[in-house]
Amino acid sequence: TDSSRRTDFSRRRDDAPPVHGLSETIVGVLGGGQLGRMLCQAASKMAIKVMVLDPSENCPASALAYDHMVGSFDDSATVQAFAKRCGVLTVEIEHVDVATLEKLEQQGVDCEPRASTIRIIQDKYLQKVHFSRHAIPLPEFMEIDDLEGAKKAGVQFSYPLMIKSKRLAYDGRGNAVAKSEEELPSAIDALGGFGRGLYVEKWAPFVKELAVIVARGRDNSILCYPVVETIHKENICHIVKAPADVPWRVRKLANDVAHKAISSLEGAGVFAVELFLTRDGQILLNEVAPRPHNSGHHTIESCYTSQFEQHLRAVVGLPLGDTSLKTPAAIMYNLLGEDDGEPGFKMANQLVARALEIPGATVHWYDKPEMRKQRKMGHITLVGPSVGVLEARLKSMLKEEGYENP
Ligand code: ATP
Ligand code: MG
Ligand code: MG
Numbered sequence: 001t002d003s004s005r006r007t008d009f010s011r012r013r014d015d016a017p018p019v020h021g022l023s024e025t026i027v028g029v030l031g032g033g034q035l036g037r038m039l040c041q042a043a044s045k046m047a048i049k050v051m052v053l054d055p056s057e058n059c060p061a062s063a064l065a066y067d068h069m070v071g072s073f074d075d076s077a078t079v080q081a082f083a084k085r086c087g088v089l090t091v092e093i094e095h096v097d098v099a100t101l102e103k104l105e106q107q108g109v110d111c112e113p114r115a116s117t118i119r120i121i122q123d124k125y126l127q128k129v130h131f132s133r134h135a136i137p138l139p140e141f142m143e144i145d146d147l148e149g150a151k152k153a154g155v156q157f158s159y160p161l162m163i164k165s166k167r168l169a170y171d172g173r174g175n176a177v178a179k180s181e182e183e184l185p186s187a188i189d190a191l192g193g194f195g196r197g198l199y200v201e202k203w204a205p206f207v208k209e210l211a212v213i214v215a216r217g218r219d220n221s222i223l224c225y226p227v228v229e230t231i232h233k234e235n236i237c238h239i240v241k242a243p244a245d246v247p248w249r250v251r252k253l254a255n256d257v258a259h260k261a262i263s264s265l266e267g268a269g270v271f272a273v274e275l276f277l278t279r280d281g282q283i284l285l286n287e288v289a290p291r292p293h294n295s296g297h298h299t300i301e302s303c304y305t306s307q308f309e310q311h312l313r314a315v316v317g318l319p320l321g322d323t324s325l326k327t328p329a330a331i332m333y334n335l336l337g338e339d340d341g342e343p344g345f346k347m348a349n350q351l352v353a354r355a356l357e358i359p360g361a362t363v364h365w366y367d368k369p370e371m372r373k374q375r376k377m378g379h380i381t382l383v384g385p386s387v388g389v390l391e392a393r394l395k396s397m398l399k400e401e402g403y404e405n406p
Helices: 034-046 076-083 098-106 115-122 124-133 147-157 181-190 248-263 307-316 341-355 387-399
Strands: 027-030 050-054 067-070 088-091 141-144 161-165 175-178 198-202 206-216 222-224 228-233 236-242 269-278 283-289 329-336 361-365 376-384
Touching: 027 034, 027 076, 027 307, 034 050, 034 307, 050 076, 067 076, 076 098, 088 307, 098 115, 115 124, 115 283, 124 141, 124 161, 124 198, 124 283, 141 147, 147 161, 147 181, 147 198, 161 181, 175 181, 206 248, 206 283, 206 307, 222 248, 236 387, 248 269, 248 283, 269 307, 329 341, 329 387, 341 361, 341 376, 341 387, 376 387
Parallel strands: 027 050, 027 088, 050 067
Antiparallel strands: 141 198, 161 175, 161 198, 206 222, 206 228, 206 269, 228 236, 236 329, 269 283, 329 376, 361 376
16 A cells, blocks of 8 residues: 555655645545445545445445445455555445454554454444443443343343344344343344344433534544434434534533543544433433444535545545534435335435425435335435524425425
8 A cells, every 4th residue: 555645734744745636645445335425525526536345336436436346345355455556444334344454454554543443333332341441421231142141131221121233233223122021032033143242231211312423633633513413213313403402511511422432442534423312411322433424414515524524634634624514504304215116216206306496405315226115315404594494494395295294
């Protein structure tokens, strides 16, 4: 790899060779889904070259990337071959071959964030252990190896009990709730049994879910984006409101927890910190993503520096950009597949057509090769004078197409 070409302006010596443009570093992204696609969109503004590694020939990032290597980000030989072509390696998904990233780092390959960070985050149980050691507030949790262990956890944490897969979780696939001891076997079955590795979490009686995007530069500077509220439907992110309507004290606490959590991890990039706000005003950490995140999509239209531009700035060593809102408020609405195939496309198209009529609305369509129920197909961001006004606009957009009101 050619890490000597990295453009770390803050550390550049005067006699270093001239850089033509913002950065000559080729950014290699493991994964080419919608996050990779939006990274490519941000990169094009700055003429930064982004290469993606993704097994799907027509993945969302493919058409926009400087280059697309077709292959698995979970295969060692493929990741090594890909790394040879990049100046810095980063991820848009945490479920990658981390052992290979560690090996590459030892050989001097620049991974941002660090392989150690990906290793901690890709195993949710390890992640919880890590954050509890760093005194980050979390729901109580416990590893379970068999039904007896699950029952013990049920006695200790009571019900409902949240059972989670340690690995390969996303969009709630990997979570199961047992409402009583009788439901334990079926919930564990739904997660594929104990073979994949399970743990339990005490139910967090949250009044709101919040999220903070945190950026860290190569110089270890840290900046937080405004706290947002996330609304999930069947475990999938559905709506994001920015800024979150919470008291100043809560905002400050959410920021502090997010800042502290990311300070405990290594490497540059943007991170998302998912949080629970409890009835008594406590903040608990749910999980961290080591990459741009759904809760930060609104930043493309609403902030001076989007989370995608920020991630690129961070990994290539440019100064971090302004994270503040340039509009009073934003709402992001995910376009989830309502149905498989053509019927799903038809419903999404109707909603997109409505959105195009709404003032301050921007439509993002990820161009996924297949429509599937509950799949993230795109999103719509509304910006405007207040969250209240935007809620009314969103409502009118959804109601007219017979969608459920938020
Ligand atoms: P993502 O797509 O964000 O990666 P995921 O599959 O990793 O999702 P989690 O973030 O663990 O899943 O959980 C999904 C949702 O389930 C949370 O946003 C929250 O609404 C709910 N949830 C998770 N853990 C708990 C808990 N301990 N108590 C109550 N609700 C929870
Ligand atoms: Mg997750
Ligand atoms: Mg989550």
